Amino acid sequence: MFIYPDIKTNQTLWLDTTNGHQIYVEESGNPKGYPVIYCHGGPGGASSSQFRRLFDPEFYRIIIFDQRGCGQSKPFLSLENNTTDDLIADIEQIRNHFKLNKVLLAGGSWGTTLALLYAQKYPQNVSAMLLRGIFLGRKQDLAWLYEKDGAARLFPDYYQAFRHYLTDSAQSSQQIISEYLAHLNSQNQLEHLAAAKAWCAWESQIAQLHYSHQETEAATEAHHALAMALLECHYFKNNCFIKENQILENLDKIEHIPAIIIHGRYDSVCDLSQAWQLHQIWQNSQLFIIPEAGHSLGEIAIAKACCQASNDFMKYFKEQK
Template identity: 60%
Template sequence: MLYPQIKTNYNDFIKTEDGHKIYYEESGNANGYPVIYCHGGPGGGSSPFVRRLFDPEYYRIIQFDQRGCGLSEPFMSLHNNTTAHLINDIELLRKQLSISKMLLAGGSWGTTLALLYGQQYPQHVAAFLLRGIFLARQQDLFWLYSSHGAARLFSDYYRDFNPHPCDDPEQLINTYYRRLTSDNELDKLSAARNWCQWESRISVLHADHTKIEEDLNPHHALAMALLESHYFSHSSFIKENQIIANIDKIKDIPATIIHGRYDSVCDFSQADLLNQSWPASALICVGSAGHSLKEKAISEAFCKASNSMAVFLKGQKSKL
């Protein structure tokens, strides 16, 4: 189902006015329909795997690394690193690449960012393609970090993450955040590994120890743990339930939502609520998958949806 691996056409950096350099890359058809993909985390990064999800003959495939992670500079910087800044970076990228309308795609935290950008700049989004919905509400953090959510399914893994029962995920997140911003390099690395191991272990139906070790690579783990704890300790720098409260701003923009039935990182109810609140959306429930994009059933569903979206976008263009 996936397209063959392809190289980038080019890559570059965009300099922001506040001292960040945002890495971006383009692949596929340079004259094709633009799709901007927002990676997860916060703290993830662009990936060659994402290029395989879009028809390279039709799409102009654009990825970027959010502030503080991937190849963006300064690495692991928290300075001016908020959701509002990330939204502004997408808009800066859109202008830099002379894009008037785009397909806006993303996974996990990338869906949060894509939805928030779309609600601020709906005129520039033709459609959404979203996988693994994360609404970034307090109850979603409670599900992921308390002992009463995903921990009920993975109690042994949760003990490695947090040995003590937790009714207050805010306190747990803040504890990790203090460790990850301390001057103790060994404890910082230990905290990063524990943080990322928890999420990696529960992101798939069947744990892949090779992938878990990749996720625990210090370069990746330190950025992911630091930026996630930074954002989540600040309620993702958005108002509670902001996405659903502002859904009317994008209510007429078509969207395909893909979510694993057994997603333990972002429980299925988030995708279901978004779909029920959004008249122009369609929800694809992948019955044999969890959260990870690299699960075969998820990546194939995403690729199939991107092909269907290409047909839709071609039809829209022909009406103009």
């Protein structure tokens, strides 16, 4: 066994926010256990039963939520009051709802961005961090993913399909995102859905070291693709609603928090340099570079490393008592 068996939730609920959203939240594991809050990727991804399986359900109280506009949160696809600050406020509301003190904060991909930003605003609420597939949300990170001189050089065939919906003049990441966003806001539903699927296909096709047709099928399923494409474009067009290099420049706020960083050596969605730069200035972090792995939690080596990290923190928390 490299991850824990699938478990059912103890409870599911929708938390009302002050500005029109209802956030889907689920709790599983030990109701009296050590709390972990997991942030999913995207923006626009959703919670998954796989996230629960990374944590020992006898020790951890596992709390997972769907971010605004996606998954089972309501209203679906809403961009109103949907910014990074809003998502940070939602995490804090979830922590307060469950009357939690300090939590293990975990996440993958965009979930690492959100977790890091939350921790920098509320460092007193975070005991440790488990981060997989670091995304720092800078212009250079978007350029790597969407422009011709980044991941496209490794996957020119998939990138050609991704560019099918773009004009020749769209070369910068902001131009590419803007043109896709126009398609995603089209009144033509067929155009809207086709663009969403193309957007999500590109990322899923490069997410694993060994291509998975099943993962691309799941990524381009209509409900998932519509949310992922729209919310990624919305956030990325606005530079993730953060200042350039905000995470690294504010790392002093969380340098005391222990962190385990897991990153695939051949991650083509979020290149390894992001995790490396973060680790270099975060003295209290450990970086595990996973050989023969890419970006996806669906890769056995990545999931196994995340599970091992949660077990390591379990021992750490027991020693703190």
